[in-house]
Amino acid sequence: MTYSHPLIAGVDEAGRGPLAGPVVCAAVILPEGFSAFDQLDNSKKLSEKRRTALAAIIRAEARVGVGIAEPVEIDRLNVLHATMAAMVRAVDSLGVRPDEILIDGNRVPDGLKSSARAIVGGDGLEACIGAASIIAKTLRDQILIESENRFPGFGxxxxxxxxxxxxxxxxxxxxxxxxxxxxxxxxxxxxxxxxxxxxx
Structure with a gap:
């Protein structure tokens, strides 16, 4: 796949509100000619089936990075600071340095090595952020589904x-x-x- 320049990474998170499980952050750089541009949106507006299908397309065609903050880190730092740390990890795991980072929300984490700006409601405005929201949501859901057998009784x-x-x-x-x-x-x-x- 060919990537346009400058390289723009979208960043979003899933799981700040739950009582259990990690916060999962994703960073996504979409290539030129991405096959599902017109299908991307805030992950919460998509069905689980649609999210899963789009996540597979994003992982196959785009550059994806993931950062995770486990419950022990959330308890130690608080959920906001743990989320910011996980966002930095997601960007760092992309394998390339973006020229610009677009982050869903109203806060830019410290520690990013590229120019960054926060966009309120960005997951519905910027395709790369929408893609990141889909990756973060589907991965976090999978982690919780797989945790069912380790911690039975909680549903x-x-x-x-x-x-x-x-x-x-x-x-x-x-x-x-x-x-x-x-x-x-x-x-x-x-x-x-x-x-x-x-x-x-």
Missing amino acids: LAGHKGYPSPSHKAALENLGPAPIHRLSYAPVQSARQARGVWRST
Whole structure:
């Protein structure tokens, strides 16, 4: 694939709100002639089936980098700072230095080696950010689905770690597992009430 110059990388994250699992950030540089430009959008506006199909196309045709902040880092730094660190990792893992970085949101992380700007609602405005949102969302969902067997009883494959009523009820019954973010209030409450999760 041929890449235009300057190289523009889009960056987005998935998973700041959940009680469990990592924050996943993705950086994507789309090539000239990318076959699905007109299908890209904010990942939340796409069906799971469509996201999965587009993620495969993006990975096949574009340059993709990923950065992850695990729950222990989120608890240590707070979710904002952990997300910023994961964004830098995603850009660094691209394998090339972008000429410009476009970031969804209102904040540019420290530590980037290229010119960068934040765009509120950028995942619906810039194709490269939309592509990054799709990669971040699909990868994070896959991580939570694969965690279902390691931490049974929480329904992680269904709610993906978000604070659904069923997830909160499982936390109250089982106590938090290592995949949970201990600094989040519902998890703290469950830990105080039940202690830590025990595999059954």
